[in-house]
Amino acid sequence: MAAETIPTLHYFDLGTLGRGEVIRLFLRDAGIEFKDIRHRYGTWSVESDKFKQQGITRTGKLPALIINGTILNQHVPILRYLSRDLGRYDGETNHKKFQVDAVADNYIDWRAQWVANIGNPSDDYKNKFLPMYYAAVAKYYSENNGPYLLGDKITYADFAVYQSVDNDERIGALPTELPAEIVKLREAIEGRPNIAAYIKENRPNKA
């Protein structure tokens, strides 16, 4: 029984790239132990039918998190499920919840663009889209003085924004000048006790 109560995350062997890593980071921060299954990205199209049949993903896409006997898909809704379950990691008033949700939605739009730019980031992505994205997100952060979106209380959107910076850096698209709010967020996340060592281990060597 004990083994079954540990949640299982299905995602790809993409290191810290992609949607699944946001959930890994969140689970680690929350101190939730989980089984981390990493599928080969290259052979996924062959496997995906099998996973559809097993009900692990209705859309054929990952991540999928199996927790409390239910299967969850769609990574941002998964973060919100976990936040409600824990009674933490979200705003308390309607307006605060909205701020967190809106930033997460900006991140979702960013993610769609990022996926289209992994191979060879376009000038449009680097010079137009990214500056606009980081500036818009920073504006939300500036409303509560940081380091997190809602001030000193972390929420699920902070992990998503952090991963956008990380993933842009890894594809060589990160703007050289980031808004101060984003730099501050990055430092705060990298100093969190439950994830600091994990992040450090996985950071590319800065020569």
Next chain:
Amino acid sequence: MSTVTLHYFGLGSLGRGEIVRLFLHELNIDYEDVLYTYDETWPSVNKAKDVSLTGTLPVLEIDDLRLYQHLPILRYLSRRAGAYDGETNHEKYLVDAVSDIYNDWRTGWVAQLTAKSPDYQATHVDKFHRLFTDFYSRDSSGPYLLGNKPTYVDFAVFQALDNDECIGCAPNPLSEPLTKLKEAVLARPNVKTYLAERATAK
């Protein structure tokens, strides 16, 4: 109370903004429309008038706030009304997950507007029609995702079906669970007249 203003493009019933309009009607909230032209002039208009921080619309002004991103706006309005969402954590998740799938549908739909793909209907529409049908078959006690209880996502999925129909790409035939959803939304007292007028204006 201050006036409620929706900033969006003059796209009729197409696009993200119309879902917010439909939902405002459902909630009986009066609002004013401010329409912008959806073409290459938009970025400079936005700069001059400082409408949108993200460069995108819709933007809703309500409760002395400027709200961005259409699904977060729907959720804000739902919490404000104390209704239109699931009750348990899992129900809330379901509504959220189907909205996220709707959002993935929307990304493909927008791409289709600018770069017409000949197999849009055969691949995109077909795939999402199946997914939505699958979710709307879960609870057959009523026409909505959560059976008899309407939630914000029902309005988004209704508009997805409508927008595919508008561009001549409706799933054919429309599955039974989705036909029921469509009929149920069309008959809702607060939106009935609005939707009927919208249909004749086309």
